[in-house]
Amino acid sequence: MSIDDKFVEQEEPKQKLESKVGFKDILQQIHRKDYGILGGFTLLSTLIAGPVMALGTLASYLIAYRAIQKKKKEPLTAKGVKAESYFAAISASYFSIAHHYFNMLGNIFLKGLVGFAVGIPLSFARYFPLKHVLHKYSPISFIKNMGTAVKEGYQSLKDNFKNAYTKTLKYLAAPLLVFWGLVPPDIQAIAHSTGGRLASLGVKSR
Secondary structure: OOHHHHHHOOOOOHHHHHHHOOHHHHHHHOOHHHHHHHHHHHHHHHHHHOHHHHHHHHHHHHHHHHHHHHHOOOOOOHHHHHHHHHHHHHHHHHHHHHHHHHOOOOOHHHHHHHHHHHHHHHHHHHHHHHHHHHHHOOHHHHHHOHHHHHHHHHHHHHHHHHHHHHHHHHHHHHHHHHHHHHOOHHHHHHHHHHHHHHHHHHOOOO
16 A cells, blocks of 8 residues: 555544645655655756746646645645646647647648647547546556556546537637637747646646
8 A cells, every 4th residue: 555545544533634734744754765766857857948938847746736625625635736748748848849839830720620639639538538548557567567558548548539529519619719829939838838727727627
C-alpha cells in the first residue's frame, strides 16, 4: 500500500480530513525521487514550451485539480498532484509544438479543416487515455501493468471521445474559428492548454 493510499484511508471524519488537506500537506508526502522525476519533466517542458507556458500550465492544472476534488468532496492526494504535474508538463510541450506548426497554415479555411479534422481529435486522443493512466498508475506500476493500463486508457477514450467531440463541434466551432483567426499564435498555445483544463471544472469528472 502506498503512502497516498494510507493517507486517504485514514479513519477520520471525511469533512474534518478535507479541511486539513492542502498542497503543503501533500508536498510533504511526495518522495524525493519523485521530485527529481517531476523536476526533470518540468525542466524539459520549460525548454520546449518556455517558462511562461510551462509554469502557467502547471498552475492552472493544479488549481483545476484542487477545485475538482473539492467539487467531488474528496481530499487531495500526492498521487493526484503528481499526475497533474506530469500532465501539465506533457500538455505544455504538446500545445506549444502543435500550435507552432498549426499557425504555419496561415489560411483560416485550412486551419479550420486541419483543426477540426486532425487537431481536436488528436488532442482528445491524448487527453482521455493519458489523464486516466497518470491518475491511476505510477511510472513503475505502468511498466508492470502496461497491457492493462493501455486497455483502460483506450476504454476511457472510447467512453468520452464521441460526446466531447460532438459538443466541441456544436458549441465551439464558431468561437474556435474566430480564436484561431484573430488571437496571436503565442497566446493560442497557453490559452488552449490552460483554458481547456479549467473548463473541465464544468464537466462531471470521471
